[in-house]
Amino acid sequence: KPIALTESENDEIDEQEPRTSTEGSSTLKTIIVVTPTYKRLTRIADFTRLANTLSHLLNLYWIVIEDGQETVPVVHKILERTHLNFTYMAHPSPPNYPNRGWYQRTMALKYIRENYTSFMRSQNGVVYFGDDDNAYDLRLFEEYIRNVKKIGMWGVGHVAGSLVESPRVSNQKVVGFDVEWSPDRYFAIDMAGFAVDLQLILESDAVFRSSCPSGTGALESCLLADLGLKREDVEPFGFEKKNDREVLVWHTKTLIPDIYEFRPSAWNWLFPKPPKTNGYFVEY
């Protein structure tokens, strides 16, 4: 059961900024973006950038899961300002649960299965796991994710030691994966590199397991295998050109800022006091 659950159905259209609307676009496949998030110094900045990106898109439903005891008002307000339809809920990770975000994505999959009829008119949807610190080209959503029929895959920039991790494609079929790290995974792909048809999610009870026979780094591969997918099912996107292909998503990380007052010092240890925020709201 979620600790806190907020649902929003923003049906009104902002006259000044006609950015999003679910009206008049019922033929478009709905993109369900699943974003785990957690309190940290750079979270509001990261989340704001992702909101600025997603709020360009039509027919997008955003599921945001706080790794914490409760939802955070400032995050809720960012979601409201997007004019997107969304669910924001809190599911703290169980003690000693491995890998940040896994439990939250699992809760999102369960939420989708139990509630999709409340936020969708049909099963014409696709699920994408979009973390809040990555960088996204809008074409990833408009040209790739929206057109996934069963399971789509594409290259991801700057992930796991590679300039680009990508499926290896031959005759429009995925025949392997060009990655530096753990290339022998059956689906050697990062969370940001695939999207799955909603129907497939609904027909299965697969979730991110707390462990996976191929190791904790292979949970993506385990999920896709649990969904009954094979390499030959994969639709590769963006491989039309042999060279100068385009990266449309990057596994960016925001540097933790060097705040002077947070530097370890004997002075801070002897005379601890809250850091200066000049009256501003700051997460830390």
Add this chain to the structure above:
Amino acid sequence: KPIALTESENDEIDEQEPRTSTEGSSTLKTIIVVTPTYKRLTRIADFTRLANTLSHLLNLYWIVIEDGQETVPVVHKILERTHLNFTYMAHPSPPNYPNRGWYQRTMALKYIRENYTSFMRSQNGVVYFGDDDNAYDLRLFEEYIRNVKKIGMWGVGHVAGSLVESPRVSNQKVVGFDVEWSPDRYFAIDMAGFAVDLQLILESDAVFRSSCPSGTGALESCLLADLGLKREDVEPFGFEKKNDREVLVWHTKTLIPDIYEFRPSAWNWLFPKPPKTNGYFVEY
């Protein structure tokens, strides 16, 4: 003289995404955003996020200056996809010129003075220096920058060792600056923390000097002083509340990704070869 100069006047409106238009909004003050940029591993990701943010805004003119011998096609394409009006030009920094971006911003100020009549209908504008790696809340532009009459200032998150750098405001007047680093500057403010009315830029030939009596870290302060501004001229934004004020811009930095092939090693030194890009375009 610019080495390469590209001007675009995207007057057509994309029917599917009515995100920007210069028509029917002539009473809105035009925001001129000046962005120096340069080739680096994370540039396309950073620039894509900034484009996603700025493309929400009406009446915005984007001046982008490449620190390099020529403009970069993939950056040009990102600018075109925003449907914003823009100028993209290349001005490589002179040898040994201090502080990245200073020369490019100076070239932008000169460009604005010589060309504003070609991209604006009146002098009803405001100039903002928006770097491509920062994170921006849309309200910074809509509620703060657009409403600047002469010189506006506001808090900036995660800059120069502070959680928030901000003007110190008393009776709606700026009486000092709450910053950790170099607080005795006359205007102790980061580039992201102010915007200046276009008229003021046009009436002066002030640029970012290659040196400044108060030190290289005080170039912002020198520019504002050169524009003839005093602390009492400053309009502070966002100080209505005593507490829980909102940060609308963060001085974020993107972590340089750890690409295995770029790690120093005897093997790479003995047998150098280009890193694997899997056929993708990658800046490095």
